[in-house]
Amino acid sequence: MLLWTGVSGLGRTARAGGARIAHPVVVRRILIITALPTVATVAASWLGWDAGNVARWALALPLGATIAAVIAAVAAGDLR
16 A cells, blocks of 8 residues: 555646656656665575575565556556
8 A cells, every 4th residue: 555655656746536646757766676675686696695485585575566556556547
């Protein structure tokens, strides 16, 4: 719920229905920030350190949740 609020741009320019529309730059920043743990595990793997499946799963959760929030916001019409 909090990710959807952030991704949908609460407090941004209002549209006719009262919902808010996020700017694509804001959504891109959120996706980049939440991808950092996943990128870190990939880099660590390339350097020879294997974090294990549970650690990779846990560190991929923020990215997966954000992508789900973006898809939900688009489906609800809160993103263009």
